Amino acid sequence: MSKKKNPTINVQHKIRRPRPPKHIAIQVKLEASGESRQLAYLEYENELRKLNTIVEGLGDLVISSAPKVPSERVSEEEKGLRTRSTTTLEGEATIQLLPAADFGALICGLVEAGLTFENPSVEYEIAGDVPTEVYEELAANARAKAEATARGAGCSLGSVVEITFPKAEAFSSNSKLRWLWDRPRTPWYRPVDLWWPSTHFMRNREPELPSLDTAVYDLLDAEIMSYTDEISISVVYELDVA
Numbered sequence: 075m076s077k078k079k080n081p082t083i084n085v086q087h088k089i090r091r092p093r094p095p096k097h098i099a100i101q102v103k104l105e106a107s108g109e110s111r112q113l114a115y116l117e118y119e120n121e122l123r124k125l126n127t128i129v130e131g132l133g134d135l136v137i138s139s140a141p142k143v144p145s146e147r148v149s150e151e152e153k154g155l156r157t158r159s160t161t162t163l164e165g166e167a168t169i170q171l172l173p174a175a176d177f178g179a180l181i182c183g184l185v186e187a188g189l190t191f192e193n194p195s196v197e198y199e200i201a202g203d204v205p206t207e208v209y210e211e212l213a214a215n216a217r218a219k220a221e222a223t224a225r226g227a228g229c230s231l232g233s234v235v236e237i238t239f240p241k242a243e244a245f246s247s248n249s250k251l252r253w254l255w256d257r258p259r260t261p262w263y264r265p266v267d268l269w270w271p272s273t274h275f276m277r278n279r280e281p282e283l284p285s286l287d288t289a290v291y292d293l294l295d296a297e298i299m300s301y302t303d304e305i306s307i308s309v310v311y312e313l314d315v316a
Contacts, residue, residue, distance in 0.1 A: 080312045082235055083223060087216040089208060093301040095173045096199050097137055101192040104165040114161040118144060125167060128183035135175035141167035198301050201244060212307040220311045232312030243304045248297040
């Protein structure tokens with residue numbers, strides 16, 4: 075006579091982990107004009123010095139910031155019997171930062187210096203191996219669920235029959251850059267810090283914002299993509315029926 079098989083229970087548990095950014099990039103526009111080519115380049119060098127001062131303040135957390143060679147444009151305007159010539163230089167520099175960089179200091183510094191910039195972009199790490207401690211947490215939570223269910227059913231948890239780890243799923247979402255923090259010790263035109271991607275993505279916080287340059291408000295309304303990886307476990311246990 076064959077032994078009667080014990081009933082089993084299948085439990086699942088999931089963990090969502092925000093994917094860390096690899097680096098943050100922001101494109102800065104550079105423009106200068108002069109009544110001669112030489113004067114235009116002198117003014118352009120002044121714009122570059124402003125940018126370099128800001129970048130140097132961020133230290134080793136800057137990956138790159140080299141500006142591109144500017145384009146030249148010459149325009150002429152008639153003033154009575156004379157023709158006035160103006161040379162305009164237009165260029166750009168893409169600043170790449172490590173996630174730990176003070177992004178708020180960069181933005182406020184650009185606004186203070188009168189430099190224009192595009193909305194930031196974020197490059198994320200490719201989903202890689204899941205840390206061992208994540209699997210431990212998944213298994214522990216799955217077992218806790220199974221034990222609670224077994225107690226409620228009037229039996230005890232037996233041995234593990236099967237464990238499977240389904241393929242991790244990636245979720246993306248758009249989030250606005252609205253994590254500002256008051257900084258009373260800074261001048262009136264720099265009263266905030268911008269805190270880079272963290273749990274603030276999920277809080278839908280609407281802080282009271284001080285009076286700032288409109289460029290900062292435009293940045294706050296910009297949307298960037300964020301990613302979350304969902305890792306799950308499925309465990310089948312035997313149930314020992316008394």
